[in-house]
Amino acid sequence: MACGGDDNKLSLDSIRDSLIRQEDTIIFNIIERIKYPTNPTLYKQPCSVNIPDFSGSLFQYLFQETEALQSKVGRYLSPEENPFFSNNLPDSIIPPTKCTPVLHPAAESVNVNEKILDVYINQILPLFCKEADDGNFATTAACDIHLLQALSRRIHYGKFVAEVKFRDCTDEYKPLILAKDRDALMKLLTFEAVEEMVKKRVAKKAMAFGQEVTLNDSTAKEVKCKVDPTLVSRLYDEWVMPLTKLVEVEYLLRRLD
């Protein structure tokens, strides 16, 4: 999918397989992040220490510098990757791989990372983590960046979902796009039964990946879980799936440009 040179690969099945695999990545990263408390000092704007030519939070500084570094080795040449801080991103020193683009060129302008970052810091972290500062800023931020990039990849995969749905049912989508009818597009993209299934599956995964594995097989012992499965379900219900559909609608609205 990274390259998408072979159009046959763009099937709803292969996209679904990738989305399912990305759930595992997201849940692993949640479990790793919540080892630490919220660490609010990290996100305070402006940060309490002096960074030359910078006025944002400590986290923003770290994230921006990490993206700049990754951009140099071609991270954002991939249509699956969308930067959080696109201003002044350095060019890649790696030459891009030649491949036929899968998405419409307008895909590049669809980016909901600002929303993802806001929701992450102000709603998701307080929901999952204990409210405290433990001083582990570098390791906490590294976990945040991994988790945010995984969430962003999952949510912006909506572009591929929308593209394949558009190709499969062009006649249905075209008039709604021309009429700029967001509500009707959103309705056409929504499958409640599928969403219920996703919510159930991620909860089940949270239980499997969050379990305390011991060599002792006593079944009497209560199964402890490192992450609350209902919270993972809620994360998908309230943020991941709605934001993915937002990406799908935004992409479709530009699909005929």
Place this chain on the structure above:
Amino acid sequence: MACGGDDNKLSLDSIRDSLIRQEDTIIFNIIERIKYPTNPTLYKQPCSVNIPDFSGSLFQYLFQETEALQSKVGRYLSPEENPFFSNNLPDSIIPPTKCTPVLHPAAESVNVNEKILDVYINQILPLFCKEADDGNFATTAACDIHLLQALSRRIHYGKFVAEVKFRDCTDEYKPLILAKDRDALMKLLTFEAVEEMVKKRVAKKAMAFGQEVTLNDSTAKEVKCKVDPTLVSRLYDEWVMPLTKLVEVEYLLRRLD
């Protein structure tokens, strides 16, 4: 443990709990890394693209720059963290937290990361990953860095293990340290039954965390696993545990300085 202000916290039990939790982190990170092939281009020295004032591999460049960034926000103020590239690491802009050091000051000079990096690139990656280049250099390197930092933290935890063992049985260790008797120290630190248990537990964890979780509960279906549990066991047997014991011995040999 990060601070270790309270000496009572330094018990073999709390260290063991941390080591067990770190197994989960290592296994999550292995599962994430092996989504990608080996990507040998990343580790080729010198790299094929021109980086001003730099002659190492692309991976070394990324890792070094990441460490420099993390150092600025205090990663290496923690006695649990050991840099891979300690030359020219920038100072932390965050003030250090005041706490009573748990380890002997000589702990700082014990660092086996060069060995870890060599073993990782030349033995562990070829064992776990398909041999190929897929061009996903930035994401592959990000996974490498997370996994290497997790392995390094686990292995250098040997300093805490050695410290608590030394405190508990000073009379046994002292003569061997004074005699610089590495072999006797290694023997005193080795518990084969414990090592067997660790190998079994990490294999069981690999099975739990690497399973394909579906809503379909058919037991007839073969359980697929994203990582070979015997390889995780081997990783601990051949590298993680021996390198941890090497750290323990190196630390003990300096313990009376």
